Amino acid sequence: MFSNASTFIPVLLRGLETTVQVFILGAIFAYLIAFIAGIGRTSKIGIIRFISTVFVELFRGTSLLVQMFFFVYALPLIFPGLAMSTFFAGALALGLNYGAYASEVVRGAIQSIAHSQTEAAISLNMSKWQRMRLVILPQAVRLMLPGFGNNAIELLKGTSLVSIITLSDMTFRASLLRSSNTSLASQVEIFTYLLILYFLLALPLIFLARWLEKRASKGVSTA
Incomplete structure (x- = not known):
């Protein structure tokens, strides 16, 4: 059954660069948005908290x-002036969607920091920005790491959807192969290779997420 590796795998690998590029740009968007929306949802200013909440629920609640x-x-x-390439649109959608989910990791981590830390910073006459930057975030980031690792793995798997908007990633290449190789054996072989390639891409992220989880747990247990 698996006799066409030398034909199918090179074609799939032509989409590897696009998959990785979409993942990297999407991850940059996602984590920027996660911090902005996550911190916004902890704000004491009602309008900021409201806008952040609407954004998060909108992108979590839609496909x-x-x-x-x-x-x-x-x-x-x-908005004709906002036309964008399919590459940028795909990465932006991934970033907004997964950033909305990751913002909950940020919000939860910030809210888990003991209030006594804030009181101590206030006693040192720190401003709100100084308290967030110097006291709360350094402790909260440690708690965010496992969640961020898992979010990155999910984002990588989500990149396969950019093939639907005709972006030539690995899944798009697999669809092209499937259309020109209609036998059941060939289609099984194509998508088996695709599964393996996505797993190999995700494997470093899986190990990184586990390492971050152990590191963060160790930090919490010794605190």
């Missing part, structure tokens, strides 16, 4: 695939 279609096809019709 990632629909969000991609919106950025590629609908947004340019509503």
Whole structure:
């Protein structure tokens, strides 16, 4: 059954660069958004908290695939000046969607810091920004690491959806192969290779997430 490796794997690997690039840009967007929205949801200013909450619930409560279609096809019709490439639209949708989920990791970590830490910082006459930057975030980031690692793995798997907006990633290449190799054996072989390639890409992230989880747990237990 697996006799076409030399034919199928090189074709799939042509989409590897696109998959990795979309993942990296999407991750950058996701973690920037996670911190902005996560910190915003802990704000004492009502309007900031409201906007952050609406953003998070909007992108958590709607389909990632629909969000991609919106950025590629609908947004340019509503705002012609905001037309963007499918690559950027796919990465942006991934970043917004997974950033909304990751913002809950940020919010939870910040809120888990003992209030006594804030009181101690206030007694030292620190401003709100100084308290967040110098006292709360350094402790909270340690607690965020395991969640961020898991979020990165999910984001990598989510990159396969960019094939639906015709971005030539590994899944798109697999679909092209499937259309030109209609036998059941060939299709099983194609998607088996695709599964293996995604697993190999995710493997370093899996090990990193486990390492971060152990490191963070160790930090908490000794605190």
